[in-house]
Each structure stands twice: as C-alpha cells, then as structure tokens.
Amino acid sequence: MDDRRGPSLLFLTDEQLKKGIEAMFFAYRGFTADPDRILEKYTYGRAHHRAIHFIHRSPGTTVNNLLAILGVTKQSLNRVLRTLVDDGLVESRVGHRDKRERHLFLTPKGLELEAELSDAQRARMRQAYREAGPDAVQGFRQVLEAMMDPDQRRHFSTLKEPDS
Template sequence: MADGRGPAGSSGESLLFLTDEQLRQAIEAMFFAYRGFTADPDRILVDMAYGRAHHRAIHFINRAPGTTVNNLLNILGVTKQSLNRVLRTLIADGLVESRVGRNDKRERHLFLTDAGRALEQTLSDAQRARMRTAFRDAGPDAVAGFRTVLEAMMDPEMGASYTRLKESGS
C-alpha cells in the first residue's frame, strides 16, 4: 500500500520519507495503543481508588528496590508534591515501605511490601499478556523495530534512565 502500512511502506527506505498524514496516523495509533496498554491496569486500580501515578510508582519501585524518592522523582518526571501524595497513600495502605538511608539519613529508600509486590505482579501480568500477544502477532522484526523507534523517541535523560534500568537486569 502507498500509505506506509503495507508492502510498499515496508522497504525501509520509504519509511525515511513519511508524509505528514502517515505521521499523524502513527501518532494516533500510539495514543490508542497506550489506551489499550493502560486499560487493563486501570480496571484493576479503579477499585482501589488508585490511578496511573500509583501504578508507575509501584512499577519503578519494583524494578529498583531501595530506590530513593529523588531517583523516583527523576524517573517519573512529576512534582515532589504529586509523588509525596502518591507515596503517602501507598505507604498508608501497606504497599510501600520507606526506610531511612544508612549513609544519608535525609534519603528515603523505597521498597514494595509483599502486598505491593502482589499488586505489581497482577498489574504487570495484565500488561505482559497484552504485549506478548501483540509481539507474537507482529513478529520479531517488528518487535525489534518497535523498540528502536521507542528508544529513538526518548529524550537523552530518559534514555539514560532507561539504559540504567535495562542494564540493572531483573
């Protein structure tokens, strides 16, 4: 197809010269894909009166147990006031534990409790199932291309945070 969705648009070279209409379609696809990607966790969180900010905090605390509040602020790109509101709720509900730093008593290190890990597992299982199906349907070349595009869209600072998380394993 000449619109970049079929064989004519898959040669690679033609993808370097996308029209504004093709870019608009990609932007809209990303918006709708994100809605789908977040829909499953949103349904789980609504009963708990939590939102996406809670989900993101739980996700990144799980990825880096012991992360500091400041590090989480940098990763999430939210205000300190906003993050404190989310963390207060998660701590009060027994999902996150905040520990004073050993070397710097001003630091607060964050850990998921058993209940927090269970919730994170439930949320991630839903998203992994959606991603697994989409990746399986798209095939390995599309998956590699998708990752390349996502990484190329990241601002340098976020790309560095992403690389650190990737290299940390787990």
C-alpha cells in the same frame, strides 16, 4: 542515504505520521485499560501504578531517583507515596549513609498488586509481539527509544534487565 538505520525515511508522508501518532494514542489506551480496571478497585491512578512499577524494578530506590525517573513534582509524588505507604504497599526506610534519604521497597502486599498489574500488561504485550513478529518487536523498541528525550533514555538504559 546510506546509514545503519537503512534507507532514507524521507518518504514518510504527514498522513503516515498522523496515523502513527493516532496508533500510539489508541495503543496507550489499550495498554493502560487493564491496569486501570485493577487500580480502580483501590481508588488508585496511573501515578500509583508508575511508582509501584519503578519501585519494583529498583528495590531500595530513593525518593529523589524516583522523582527523576517519573518526572513529577515532589508534592505530587509525596501524595502518591503517602497513600501507598499508608495502605501498606510501600515501605520507606531511612538511608544508612544519609539519614535524609528515604529508600523505597514494595511490601508483600505491594508485590502482589505489582504482579497483578504487570501480568495484565505483559499478556497484552506478549500477544501483540506474537502477532507482529520478532523484526517488528525490535523495530518497535528502536522507535520508542528514539522518541525518548536524552535524559529519559539515560534513565531507561540504567534500569537493569529483569530476570527472565
């Protein structure tokens, strides 16, 4: 097979795929361990972390957009947002064009928590990327993007590149 992705991957065995799946499970545990310890201090969970992350990535995002990105129920997101708003981490503003819309922004307190959570994950990823090398980093991102459902990939591609 001669295509842009390189030689055929038909040589992958079920055992190699199983090891890849297991590696994803353990890597995810490691990737979430540091933020989990931080979130524990606030009695927050991963849903709070995801909301904080994506509100930070797209200040002013609407509740409906956040629902689409996170793929959770409105009831579930409302619980998370209510906590974050009540605790002074997120501000919800009424839309200028559509008064029914709610636009979400992190407060200074929310920005502090976001930075603490992101710093922990960036440190872990930076170390892993250094160990793996640039070719592996590019391949890793390609694999992750290929695993996304089309709708998830669309949301991922619309996120602006962060300022370096």
